[in-house]
Amino acid sequence: MRFGTFVGLEYGRLPGISVSAHKDFRQEILFIDIGGSQESYFTWSNSETGSQFSKIDVITARSVPGNAEDYVYMKRNEYKLIFRQLPHPERGFTKILFVIGASLTCQYQVMEAFLDFLGEQWFARFGGNTNFTSGPKLFESFDEDINLAFEMVPKDRIKTVQIQCRACNQYFKVHVKKALIDHASSFPVPLVFVHANHALLIYIDQNYRSRGERIVNITG
Numbered sequence: 001m002r003f004g005t006f007v008g009l010e011y012g013r014l015p016g017i018s019v020s021a022h023k024d025f026r027q028e029i030l031f032i033d034i035g036g037s038q039e040s041y042f043t044w045s046n047s048e049t050g051s052q053f054s055k056i057d058v059i060t061a062r063s064v065p066g067n068a069e070d071y072v073y074m075k076r077n078e079y080k081l082i083f084r085q086l087p088h089p090e091r092g093f094t095k096i097l098f099v100i101g102a103s104l105t106c107q108y109q110v111m112e113a114f115l116d117f118l119g120e121q122w123f124a125r126f127g128g129n130t131n132f133t134s135g136p137k138l139f140e141s142f143d144e145d146i147n148l149a150f151e152m153v154p155k156d157r158i159k160t161v162q163i164q165c166r167a168c169n170q171y172f173k174v175h176v177k178k179a180l181i182d183h184a185s186s187f188p189v190p191l192v193f194v195h196a197n198h199a200l201l202i203y204i205d206q207n208y209r210s211r212g213e214r215i216v217n218i219t220g
Helices: 055-063 108-126 140-157 178-182
Strands: 029-035 040-045 072-075 080-087 095-102 158-165 170-177 189-195 198-204 210-216
Touching (some): 029 055, 029 108, 029 140, 040 140, 055 072, 055 080, 095 108, 108 140, 108 178, 140 158, 140 178, 158 198, 170 178, 170 189
Antiparallel strands (some): 029 040, 072 080, 158 170, 189 198
């Protein structure tokens, strides 16, 4: 489990050639669960991938100690997870837990961007409503927002930065959440890119260009 800002594996196999594993994010985002501390309000699984959704991951997310208002990352054998507890923007005491599962090639910055977008859409659509007095189908309409996320997040929430790793002599496309740069207090913004058996510390300027990369040690 890791806390912080970093991205995951995506690499080009030949020097000078950059390859993106994210031609279609619909193949990368596998499942989504939105709920409270005891129950799920909405669950979505990607029918295009045939991935299996495990409720154990949601139970794990609910039981993580500490401040779940930060992004929390976990990795399984076949997929990775990110989850975060978001408070209602106007009523902070109403908190909803968002859990997203994705393929191992999906970068965490992409998952964060999806989670942020879905959080905004959830509170805009349902407010702080967390009960089922309106019927069991109250939250089913959120399927529309999932489809909207696949359209809007790649277009409006993510930028791509090309970098070079001199350790393995390969070029990479790193997806960066726009909010990370747009809300930065100073530049360049540091971002750790983990791939193979090492990691790069990238410095990104306000124009989404890399101003330098260097290999850093990792632990965990």
